[in-house]
Amino acid sequence: MERDICPDSVPFSSSLDKSKVLNVKPLRSLVPVFPSPHGFTTFSPPQVPPFVCTQPSGPFPPGFSPFNPFFVPPDSQQHPQTPTNQPGGFGFNHPTQTPSVPLPSFRTPPPPAARAQFAGAGNGDEGSSKKSSRNREAGINKGESVRSVTEEDACNDNRIWAAPYVSSFNMHITDAETTSNGEKQKSKSHKRVKCNQDTKLSLSAVGDIFMTFDARQRADGDRESVTHILTTFDALRRRLNQIEDAKEANPGVIRRSDLKAGAILMNKGIRTNMKRRIGFVPGVEVGDIFFFRFEMCLVGLHAPSMAGIDYMSIKFEQEEEPVALSIVSSGAYEDNVGDGDVLIYSGQGGNINRKDKQVVDQKLERGNLALERSLRRATEVRVIRGMNVGHSNSAVKVYVYDGLYQIQESWIEQGKSGFNVFKYKLVRVPGQPDAFKIWKSVQQWKEGSTTRVGVILPDLTSGAETVPVSLVNDIDDERGPAYFTYFPTLKYLKPVKSIISSFGCNCRGPCLPGDANCSCVSRNGGNLPYIGTGIIVSQKSLVHECGPSCSCSANCRNRVSQTGLKVHLEVFKTKDKGWGLRSWDPIRAGAFICEYAGEVVDKIKGDEDRDQDEDDEYIFDAARTYDSSFQWNYVSELLDEMPGDTNETDKTSLPLTISAKNVGNVARFMNHSCAPNVFWQPVLRANNNESDLHIAFYAIKHIPPMTELTYDYGIIQSETHSNNARHRRKICLCGSSKCRGGFG
Known part of the structure; x- marks a missing residue:
């Protein structure tokens, strides 16, 4: 489609390599930097407004430079070069981009202090999407002024939770509440509270100090702070659930006590490991399990509340690139395959309005691009595996932290739905405690595909319990307790x-x-x-x-x-404490x-x-x-x-x-x-x-399988x-x- 060019627009040379100004990052994840022409010095006085509109041909106010994305000094023009395949790249050609028309606007260059080594816009959260369709999908009332839950939604350091989301527990599926005469109510403005990073926060329980969090503990956690936050979250969630249970059920209302509890703790600054990092998270151990995505947000293991890929931009030498921090493999995509120490992970996107089926080709952007860059940079990625536990009609999702993995290779293949899917092969870093392997072993014992080593009795209760209790000794030759x-x-x-x-x-x-x-x-x-x-x-x-x-x-x-036992327990011989008790189930x-x-x-x-x-x-x-x-x-x-x-x-x-x-x-x-x-x-x-x-x-607390009780x-x-x-x-x-x- 052609577009008329304003006669005052700055012309550009047809021999100019226009691909130089393009970037594979999504625009909303970029902080704009506008270059000055060759030999032009810019100056940005504090009192000058940050954005000024004027004619492309000038005159320009002092301290401003023209924004022309295709302007290159004649002496610095170079002929376009054929791009070469980078190590770990996908090896496919990008489509040719249509050049845009120069914008008749000018902007002051950002101050040097704005160029930090770690870009704060992790997961593309430079801004938040407010589309009402996504609000409806998340079940959030439009009048509540709540930030919509998008695929990149994350527990960011600068995130502020709206007051109505904290005070109103019900999440309405309807797009807007209506008054008695059928007119839509206007959303009211609410104050938002943001926690100061240097403020100490304490929780009181029955007059005693429960625990105090300072800026250091919120940036870098330990086992005690992680345990405390998870305990506080789940206790608050249970109480909120109890309060809602006592209320009369309203049709079309989704009760999400986990989101309400998480919002309260976020507003209070009760969280830890806010400093984004590659590798292990202090205080979180391999094998830890989570029943809610918000738990992983609060302890800094995986920031997005919905998206499966957590990433951030990091400056390598003079180049800034997105790298993946963690992924959640929970079966949301149809081609995820994982067993033991190897995970074949499908990229994100392509399943618009569908939870388990591709409807369009995936694109090399956002999390997919971050995984590809992690492959090239050989950075480690945290892997959280999600599994359905229980019967089909009452199954719940449980997430287990399986430790650090490295991406070995990547490729594109046609998925089961006929659309292109990015695939990544991740291999577990050796020397870590077993986590997902234990889950797989228990599943095989239940299915009967493998035999539990050391079983003395398959059910020592002789049918007195509705669930069998195994008697196992894989330590020595003792045949059972007295x-x-x-x-x-x-x-x-x-x-x-x-x-x-x-x-x-x-x-x-x-x-x-x-x-x-x-x-x-x-x-x-x-x-x-x-x-x-x-x-x-x-x-x-x-x-x-x-x-x-x-x-x-x-x-x-x-x-x-x-009502008797609900989990499959096992009486087992310990190394130094006689007989003990543990569960096959989480x-x-x-x-x-x-x-x-x-x-x-x-x-x-x-x-x-x-x-x-x-x-x-x-x-x-x-x-x-x-x-x-x-x-x-x-x-x-x-x-x-x-x-x-x-x-x-x-x-x-x-x-x-x-x-x-x-x-x-x-x-x-x-x-x-x-x-x-x-x-x-x-x-x-x-x-x-x-x-x-x-x-x-x-x-x-949440207890992983095969953990002693x-x-x-x-x-x-x-x-x-x-x-x-x-x-x-x-x-x-x-x-x-x-x-x-x-x-x-």
Whole structure:
């Protein structure tokens, strides 16, 4: 298509190599730099406006130079050169670009300070797209003034989350809210808050300092800060989910508590590893798992909240190029293939409005270009693999950090849909702990394609549990633990009257969140203790579950600890701690694992019975003292709530002693750790005023497959044991940095 040229436009030579002004980077990722003509000196006084319009032929204001993208001094013109294939390039010719008409405008050159070694526009985020179609795809109300979630959307250092996104939890699918007369409401302006990089931020929980973040910790994290941020995020997400569950469901509303929790923490500056980097991320370990993309954003592992390729521009010598930092392989593209230490990764793009199918050819831009440059520069790329876990109707996506990879080769091939796809072969850097390999091994064990080495019994419960529990020893020749009778719950040797009222509810069907007429909801402070996925919201002094005296249905969500095992557990022989317990499946933070089963024993005993207790390694004593610094619940101040029972953790008011020496379940094999990944919670089931108190175990954090499950045994502080010379404190072998040296 031809275009008329203004008669005042500056002419350009037909022999000029116009490709010199082109750049393969997307325009929105570039900070414009306008060259001055040969021999022309520019000057930019502070008081002069940054943009001035004038005629192309002049006159020009002082300090301004004409912007003519095709102007080259006659003595510096060169003949076009045939481009050569760079090492690691794709080896295809780029189409010829049509020259643009010179723009009749002039701009001052940027100051030298603006040219930093690391370009801040990672992932093309020099500006944000506001297309309403993408807002609709993300389910965000147009009137909320929220930055749209695009393919390059990332947790950038300069990102400001809009106030309505923080205050309004519901994400409306409709493009705009309408008033009663059908007219669209105008979006209101909201204040935005941006955190100062030098400001120290602290979280308070029940009046105590939870943790303080300064500028250094936000730039470079460690294991403690990463763990704290992930714990804070998930606790806040659970509470937001609980609040929304109690509200009446609205058609067309998507409840995304993860996005709301992430926005709150971003606005508060509660994040770490904000400094973008190639290679390992401080505090994030190979094998860590994530159930939400926002978790990876907050700890600096992978910045984009949607895109699969995270990249940034880096200056190599005198040339600035985009390089890839991390990729997420989650099956969003039809041609992704990965097994073991090799990953064949498909480039991004080409699947417009389609999640799993190509509809156009992919282009060498953005993340695809960054991967190609990483191949040429031989830089390492972090790889996160996403996998669907669970049954097809209830599967969830879990992301595992598989460590560093290097790109070995790249090419273009025709995908299954008939369109061109960029392909990259990545090979894992040797010497790293296994992560994805473990997932693949477990999958093969479940499918029966390979046999688990060292299996003694495929199910030591003999069918007492709905999920089998394997007994495995791949360490030595021991054939199993001492004999005991497997029993999945508690045995009260004699009836015990409850000291707390436990009459049941009169609900028809399952108990509903926020139901003021449900006695079980009222006893839990007006909220059910679990969200819809069966995750416990907060650690409390006592959780009231529905029980035998309740008229609600068996599928009531307030019966979580009564439904048996939900993950495939394995009792295995450890190297130095006897038998231990771990899971074949990933476990989400707050998920129920099992209860401590056994025989309830009387605390009032003679000396002979106490001597027997000293030899009983399977005693659970709820009266022991525990680490008071353990904080797992949400920080109520983040939601402007007053601290209440949601932060109570005192369990000593309901003493309970259980012996699993002769009768018990898998919990008897759980070892002690001073830095555990499991906590225990007293649960009282409604049973007509008879004592039906149980001890349930829940995950403190996301637990990867084949990770040993441990909890804190505590320390006996009773006067009887302190005066008993025969009581021996056991040596702790947990090996954590917080080890107290002993327990019991």
